[in-house]
Amino acid sequence: MYRIKGAYSLCIMSPKKLIAARDPHGFRPLALGKLSDDEGYVVASETCAFDSIGATFIRDIEPGEIVVIDENGVESIKTHCGGESSMCVFEFIYFARPDSVIEGASVHKARLRAGRYLAKEHPCEADVVIGCPDSGLDAALGFAQESGIPYGVGFIKNRYIGRTFIQPTQGMRENSVKIKLNVIRETVEGKRVVLVDDSIVRGTTSAKVVKLLRAAGAKEIHMRISAPPFISECYFGTDIDSKENLIANKHSVEKIAEMIGVDSLGFLSTDAVVKIAEGAKCGFCRGCFTGEYPVEVPKEFPKDKFETKFDE
Numbered sequence: 001m002y003r004i005k006g007a008y009s010l011c012i013m014s015p016k017k018l019i020a021a022r023d024p025h026g027f028r029p030l031a032l033g034k035l036s037d038d039e040g041y042v043v044a045s046e047t048c049a050f051d052s053i054g055a056t057f058i059r060d061i062e063p064g065e066i067v068v069i070d071e072n073g074v075e076s077i078k079t080h081c082g083g084e085s086s087m088c089v090f091e092f093i094y095f096a097r098p099d100s101v102i103e104g105a106s107v108h109k110a111r112l113r114a115g116r117y118l119a120k121e122h123p124c125e126a127d128v129v130i131g132c133p134d135s136g137l138d139a140a141l142g143f144a145q146e147s148g149i150p151y152g153v154g155f156i157k158n159r160y161i162g163r164t165f166i167q168p169t170q171g172m173r174e175n176s177v178k179i180k181l182n183v184i185r186e187t188v189e190g191k192r193v194v195l196v197d198d199s200i201v202r203g204t205t206s207a208k209v210v211k212l213l214r215a216a217g218a219k220e221i222h223m224r225i226s227a228p229p230f231i232s233e234c235y236f237g238t239d240i241d242s243k244e245n246l247i248a249n250k251h252s253v254e255k256i257a258e259m260i261g262v263d264s265l266g267f268l269s270t271d272a273v274v275k276i277a278e279g280a281k282c283g284f285c286r287g288c289f290t291g292e293y294p295v296e297v298p299k300e301f302p303k304d305k306f307e308t309k310f311d312e
Contacts, residue, residue: 001064001080005295007088007236009061011043018043018069025086025294026063026282027236029102032074033057041069046100060103060281086285086294090238092277093227094135094198105280108138113276114226114268115142115196122266123147124194124222128187130154132197132209139226140196149194152187154213181212189217199227200256200267201240203247207260214261223262228270228289229253235297240288 007027012019020043022030033042033055044050047057061067064080088095091102098108118139129149131140134157144151158180193213200206206223213221229248234240243249247256248267257265274284287293 001066009045016070020061020067020069022061022063022065024064024080024083025285027086027088027285029087029091029096029100030061031057032059032061032067041074043067043069046096046102048097048100051099057101063282084294085283087280087282088236088238089273089277089284089286090227090234090288092280093273095238098138103277103280103282105277109278110276111135111138111226112142112145113278114273115139115144115224116146117272117276118196118224118226118266118268119143119146121269121272122224122264124264124266125192126194126220126222127191128152128154129194129196130187132195133157133181136197136226139198139224140194143194143196143224147194153184154187154193154195155181155183157181181209183212183216185216188213190219192220193218193222195221195223195262197223197225199230200225200247200260201230202245203256203260210261220263221261222264223257223260223266225265225267227268228273228286229267230288232288232291234288235293236285236287238288 001021001024006023008023009028009030010021020030029045031044031047033044033050035042035055042050042055043061050057062078062081063085064078064083066077066080068075068077087103092107092110093114096102096107098111100107115138126149129140129144129147129151130153131137133155141151195213197206210221230240230246231249233242247259251259253265253267270286270289273286273289285294
């Protein structure tokens with residue numbers, strides 16, 4: 001575990017034993033639960049998985065901890081614990097399900113809080129606040145609650161389309177946006193709209209969403225993003241593109257607003273993003289927003305990251 005630098009939560013199983021381990025920095029979540037009627041123990045990346053199988057959440061597995069579950073019960077090995085905790089803050093913004101609790105903090109409440117911070121940092125005059133499904137919805141509700149602008153349902157989402165920003169080609173991402181979202185015209189037509197989304201990576205998806213709103217008759221579009229601008233790569237599992245493809249790495253906020261076709265644009269600050277998970281018992285990695293990472297990162301990276309070999 002000390003030899004492998006980076007983010008991992010892993011599970012090793014045999015017919016009689018289950019071993020779960022979390023990297024010493026705790027980049028990714030991992031939790032321990034118990035089945036009812038003494039039927040055994042379970043581990044999962046998110047607590048919402050326990051709810052769906054009737055298990056009870058016991059605790060988060062600590063960064064660097066190894067948990068061994070066998071016929072004798074649960075054994076905890078903490079010889080690799082004690083390092084600096086660096087949970088990926090993007091778990092609270094985008095990855096995790098809103099019905100999960102990570103490191104003692106509710107994901108749903110964290111996203112509401114992100115929207116409230118956005119309303120304070122980037123206020124505007126508008127008629128309706130809408131969220132881009134799904135991870136922008138909670139933040140949009142928080143923005144509406146803080147600003148007093150009515151919350152509305154602006155999009156219907158096709159549930160059979162996956163997350164578009166991680167799809168491999170630009171053409172696939174753009175085509176998926178057309179199929180993924182349909183605007184509810186009655187919500188936005190003739191109105192000044194606040195559009196809340198979780199992030200802008202390359203800008204192309206955001207531009208497509210804005211075009212959909214314009215076509216539905218939105219009078220003004222004020223975009224608010226519940227994460228800071230992506231200016232650097234992620235080396236720890238989030239599929240953030242290389243710097244040359246990150247729109248915020250090359251352009252100002254005003255230029256990005258012009259490029260995606262919105263009347264105004266505001267990002268959550270890097271100071272606020274670590275405050276959204278109130279009560280979380282961990283530190284946070286903000287490397288993709290600041291360029292500063294909790295561990296040393298490669299100075300050179302292969303064109304295809306999957307070409308990297310263990311012995312290099």
